[in-house]
Amino acid sequence: MIPTKPYAATDLGIFRFLDGKLLVYLVELKIEPFVGRYSLPGTLVLETEDLEAAVRRAYREATGWSGAYFEQVYTFSAIDRDPRRRTISTAYMGFPDRPGEPFEPVDKYRTGEWFYVNDTPSLAYDHNEILKVCTDRIAAKLNYTNIALLLLPGEFTMSELQCVYEQGLGEELETGSFSDKVLSLGMIEATGGERPAGNVPPVPLYRAVHRELQEIPFI
Amino acid sequence: MIPTKPYAATDLGIFRFLDGKLLVYLVELKIEPFVGRYSLPGTLVLETEDLEAAVRRAYREATGWSGAYFEQVYTFSAIDRDPRRRTISTAYMGFPDRPGEPFEPVDKYRTGEWFYVNDTPSLAYDHNEILKVCTDRIAAKLNYTNIALLLLPGEFTMSELQCVYEQGLGEELETGSFSDKVLSLGMIEATGGERPAGNVPPVPLYRAVHRELQEIPFI
Incomplete structure (x- = not known):
């Protein structure tokens, strides 16, 4: 009966929404045995850190950026999930918080790149499984939180917001009643600005009233 | 930059519903520095186990019983959460699966006892915080899953089920429409049996159609 003393790690699914599809930020590894493979950004937890501090550091190291909303998803503990050593990772x-800004990964990774979640390369470690658990969680949370607002840039159109919900819920929504619903819930407000739309009238822009995750049953 | 190699642990909130209130199973510790204090059952993860195997073992050691539905809740990593050594615990x-049966804890603990979650002693470690996160999760899941059915014994009355929802949702529900709703969702079925009720007619008994957690938006 020997208790395990694994390395503690965290892996981070970084997401945003663009052109009606969910994107995830992947990094290309330069360490054995995964040179050239992509994975989620991650790190071992240091002796001076709790998981949340390690997550914020991993995010800075992968993106050169520090502002974000973070949420714990799940802890992965399969004995052989890391071929080099026993590691238990909390995803x-x-x-x-500025989903449109370009990232600047530090030299920890060869490169970093946004991928459509439905079109990623095969990932190192158990990161395909971690990515699946994250995207399932996002889809579930669309039903009862304002998570959609965290996936969009600071200003967005009503149809962009509707698109996030339609992707997540897997069904088309009627435009008029969608608009009435989200406005009545107080989730968003008009910025007063508009986006030019060629030879049709310009489209009004909206922003989140709160950019913290809140429970807002949508259906 | 020294990575931490904490002990990996799991702590287990065991719940059932009785007389309109949520109960949690607590154990009385006999190890320093917490002799005589209550805590959630838990264990260090062994080298041969993943978290799920450790959870099943911790459950057997605390109850003498093995049947249950388990669900991962959250991982707690504060650096000083265990005064003896650095331990990261996944709750x-x-x-x-037989919420009415008496438990028989093994000699790991001094005793084990059901407490109303709103009336527990002050717990060892960070277990008050863990208990709070568990009960918040249960309350949230009442809104969109069949978790209520897992908290009740194999046979229950309609008013016992309604009581779980009213406690969780924090509001009174109209009896007729509650009954129509849960029957229309296909969550429960009549057993054919009845419970005597003194000098009023006997009360029909119901059981869960499935005793696995399912997403069933209730509202």
């Missing part, structure tokens, strides 16, 4: 989701 | 909830 977090991160939603950058 | 699970457990719902015994």
Whole structure:
């Protein structure tokens, strides 16, 4: 009966929404045995850190950026999940507070790149499984929280917001009643600005009233 | 930059519902520095186990019983959460598959006892915080899953089920429409049996159609 003393780690699914699809930020590894493979950004937890501090550091190291909403998702503990050593990893989701800004990863990784979650390469470690658990969690939370607002940039159109819900819920929504519903819930407000739309009238822009995750049953 | 190699642990909130209130199973410790204090059951993870195997073992050691539905809740990593050594603990909830049966804890603990969650002693470690996170999760899940069915014994009355929802949702529900709703969702079925009720007619008994957690938006 020997208790295990694994390395503690965290892996981070960083997400945003663009052109009607969910994107995840992946990094290309330069350490054996995974040179050239992509993974979620992650790190071992240091003696001076709790998980949340390690998550914020991993995010900075992967993006050169520090602002984001973070949420713990699940802890992965399969004995052989890391071929080099026993590591138990707690996965977090991160939603950058300026989803449109370019990232600048530090030299820890070869490169970092946004991928559509439905079109990623095969990932190192058990990161395909971690990514699946994160995206399932996002889809579930669309039903009862304002998570959609964290996936969009600071200003967005009503149809962009509707698109997040339609992707997450897997069904088309009627435009008029969708708009009435989200406005009545007090989730968003008009910025007063508009986006030019060619030879149709310009489209009004909205922003989140709160950019913290809240429970707002939508259906 | 020294990575931490904490002990990996799990702590287990075991719940059931009785007389309109949520109960949690607590154990009385006999190890320093917490002799005589109550805590959630828990254990260090062994080298041969993943978290789920450790959870099942911790459950058997605390109850003498093995049947239950388990669900991972959250991982707690504060650096000083265990005064003896650095331990990162992943909390699970457990719902015994025979919630009425008496438990027989092994000699790991001095005793084990059911407490109303609103009336527990001050717990060892960070277990008051863990208990709070578990009960918040249960309350949230009442809104969109069949978790209520896992908290009740194998046979229950309609008013016992309604009571779980009213406690969780924090509001009174109209009896007729509650009954129509849960029957229309296909969550429960009549057993054919009845419970005597003194000098009023006997009360029909129901059981869960499925005793696995399912997403069933209730509202």
